[in-house]
Amino acid sequence: MTDKIINIIKSGTITIPKLLLQSYKELKLTEQELILIIYFIGNNEFDPERISKDLDLSIGETLKIIDDLTKKDILKISTKSAKVYEEYIDLDELYNKLALTIMTDKETPKKTNIYDKFENEFGRTLSPMEYEIIGAWIESGFSEELIEEALKEAVYNGVSNLRYIDKILYEWQKKGIKNKQDIKVQKEAPKPKGEVFDYDWLNEKD
Incomplete structure (x- = not known):
């Protein structure tokens, strides 16, 4: 798992939110789901074949993880149309949950964990x-x-x-x-x- 994360980071400029690493368990995310989210932060194109190849997963595994994340309200597949109709991964729900985590932390007494x-x-x-x-x-x-x-x-x-x-x-x-x-x-x-x-x-x- 760790090797895959390292490969994702090395493949391009990807900034992984510190809060995501601290909160992924609280959000009930698995390590595989975390890896996929990190991947989508750097590349939100919905291309199951390419995603599977980059992460060394079968297409079935990739689609299953995406489906699980959708059910957890972490991401959704959205569409945009310019000249060509395209699908992309929308992580707004994830960012909303992370923002809520920050707000909750501010409402509780400040304590370094x-x-x-x-x-x-x-x-x-x-x-x-x-x-x-x-x-x-x-x-x-x-x-x-x-x-x-x-x-x-x-x-x-x-x-x-x-x-x-x-x-x-x-x-x-x-x-x-x-x-x-x-x-x-x-x-x-x-x-x-x-x-x-x-x-x-x-x-x-x-």
Whole structure:
């Protein structure tokens, strides 16, 4: 999936709205649907054969995804006629939904979410795969507070990748650490003489 997105971006100048990457799960979109939307942002011509070829899908798969997106009120197939009758993909419904997301966010107290914190620390936009991984941590029961502390630990050690943070989280889980206070208690606790920490942090920096 990620390779297809990269190929789409490399094929031309396509700006992917950050809000789309943050909100596609909330909009109940699958990764395949997200890929197709990204494609249509750069090229809204309705040409199933070309779309299928560009995305390495069968025409049947392409039409099924488009039909699903239409049923979700994300896009519609519209027509325009100059000298030649043409069909194109209209994404206005998607943009309306994204605008509504912004308005809803403004109506709630401003609070930086965990994804924003990762992007601020990494200095870049997260990939869809990274959104999936962070979401999986939350679904597995890790609190956002604990995830943020693991992020801080990684940044402190000069590492900016999720595999490293994942190992921090599961190391803490083994020790029963569930929140910031637990981390503080664990750090302040006297270490048994001769205790050696069993995780090689340095090798993860590569």
